[in-house]
Amino acid sequence: MTSVDMRTPGELADAERWTAHNYHPLPVVITEAEGAWVTDVDGRRYLDFLAGYSALNFGHRHxxxxxxxxxxxxxxxxxxxxxxxxxxxxxxxxxxxxxxxxxxxxxxxxxxxxxxxxxxxxxxxxxxxxxxxxxxxxxxxxxxxxxxxxxxxxxxxxxxxxxxxxxxxxxxxxxxxxxxxxxxxxxxxxxxxxxxxxxxxxxxxxxxxxxxxxxxxxxxxxxxxxxxxxxxxxxxxxxxxxxxxxxxxxxxxxxxxxxxxxxxxxxxxxxxxxxxxxxxxxxxxxxxxxxxxxxxxxxxxxxxxxxxTGEFQKRSAELGDRLHAGLNALVGRGVLAVRGRGLWAGVDIDPALMTGREACERLAERGVLAKDTHGSTIRLAPPLVVTAEELDHAVAQLAAIL
CATH class of the missing domain: 3.40.640.10 (Type I PLP-dependent aspartate aminotransferase-like (Major domain))
Structure with a gap:
């Protein structure tokens, strides 16, 4: 697909034109979703590591x-x-x-x-x-x-x-x-x-x-x-x-x-x-x-x-340990600190490298959606249906941008 054929720029321009600017979204226009994945209007897939600020704990379209x-x-x-x-x-x-x-x-x-x-x-x-x-x-x-x-x-x-x-x-x-x-x-x-x-x-x-x-x-x-x-x-x-x-x-x-x-x-x-x-x-x-x-x-x-059933609490606890182990391995390699519990993490990026917004933009380019807050901090909150392999993939993309 050439840049001329892409729908994303036009959709973003229309949204900017017709809505109040109370949000500053990443340049992604989502049209479909399932589980831990979303697809944009140009067919590109992303891992959703925001999960609607935890509104999507059970994934998209459970x-x-x-x-x-x-x-x-x-x-x-x-x-x-x-x-x-x-x-x-x-x-x-x-x-x-x-x-x-x-x-x-x-x-x-x-x-x-x-x-x-x-x-x-x-x-x-x-x-x-x-x-x-x-x-x-x-x-x-x-x-x-x-x-x-x-x-x-x-x-x-x-x-x-x-x-x-x-x-x-x-x-x-x-x-x-x-x-x-x-x-x-x-x-x-x-x-x-x-x-x-x-x-x-x-x-x-x-x-x-x-x-x-x-x-x-x-x-x-x-x-x-x-x-x-x-x-x-x-x-x-x-x-x-x-x-x-x-x-x-x-x-x-x-x-x-x-x-x-x-x-x-x-x-x-x-x-x-x-x-x-x-x-x-x-x-x-x-x-x-x-x-x-x-x-x-x-x-x-x-x-x-x-x-x-307790299934989702158990998944969050076990996969959360895996997520935090992966993130903590990045401390000193572009990450200053990691906080959180279960499948929820706040990651402080070294501000000498980039802001949190820049980190989220770079992650989106690599197919992972996250949200920044307070300068150089990003938040990771994948749906509780995420797999171990998807977690590892997202952490690998964070390591790559750093």
């Missing part, structure tokens, strides 16, 4: 998930929560059991689920803890990423996410991630919750010091506050466990879930907690037209079934 979606499309796709549909109870029941919680509140996007958790912990603080009205405080971590709504960016420390979007929502206290002493000092009688990612994804796949999450749990208990774990990226098998927080045997009061919960087919998110927490909500106080719709529940139920 047969069981596609079958569940097709079957539901022929029956009913939307009723709104004004009525009950026959997929709703199965999804909520299955997800509640997977999380070890009493109740589930389904939403659509991860940001919606985080907003839901914020509202729940504030109401819990007023009705259960007795915090004076309007004085609830939530402790968060610096370098967090929980979404891009106006409330959520109010407690972001990323200038790109925050600047020029004020005025900002009050009620949040920011502490350094991984610092228990700073966290302990931040508690007040008005603290209703600590909201944190067990592993910070957007920040570069930052794993907290050993014992940190357990320390957070203890401080929350000592101060009668709730521990909210944002497992939107880190959960549902990504790190070798169902939830990343399980690596420290910690149980949060609230799980915030999304991304992989929709199987890469539909946006599905949820908050899971016990009755003494989620029970503070009453009819009319929170909701969503599309939250918990029949199509989303049918796909989400199949996602829960896949995770209930």
């Amino acid at each position: 047969p069981g998930l596609i079958a569940a979606a097709h079957a539901q499309l022929d029956r009913v796709t939307l009723t709104s929560r004004a009525f009950v549909h026959d997929q709703f109870a199965d999804f909520c029941h299955g997800l509640a059991e997977l999380c070890g919680k009493d109740l589930v509140l389904p939403m659509n996007t991860g940001a919606e689920a985080v907003e839901t958790a914020i509202k729940v912990v504030r109401k819990w603080g007023y009705q259960v803890k007795g915090v004076p009205d309007g004085q609830a405080e939530i402790i968060v971590a610096a370098d967090n990423f929980h979404g891009r709504t106006t409330t959520i960016i109010s407690f972001s420390t990323d200038p790109d996410a925050r600047n020029d979007f004020g005025p900002y929502t009050p009620g949040f206290v920011t502490v350094p991630y991984g610092n228990l002493a700073a966290l302990a000092d931040a508690f007040t009688p008005n603290t209703v919750a600590v909201l944190m990612e067990p592993i910070q994804g957007e920040a570069g796949v930052l794993v907290p010091p050993e014992g940190y999450l357990g320390g957070v749990r203890e401080l929350c208990d000592a101060n009668h506050a709730l521990f909210v774990a944002d497992e939107i990226q880190s959960g549902l098998g990504r790190t070798g466990r169902t939830f990343a927080i399980e690596h420290e045997d910690v149980v949060p009061d609230i799980y915030v879930l999304g991304k992989a919960l929709g199987g890469g087919i539909v946006p599905v998110s949820a908050v899971a907690a016990n009755k003494d927490v989620l029970g503070v909500l009453k009819p009319g106080e929170h909701g969503s037209t599309f939250g918990g719709n029949p199509l989303a529940c049918a796909v989400g139920t199949e996602v829960v079934r896949l995770l209930a």
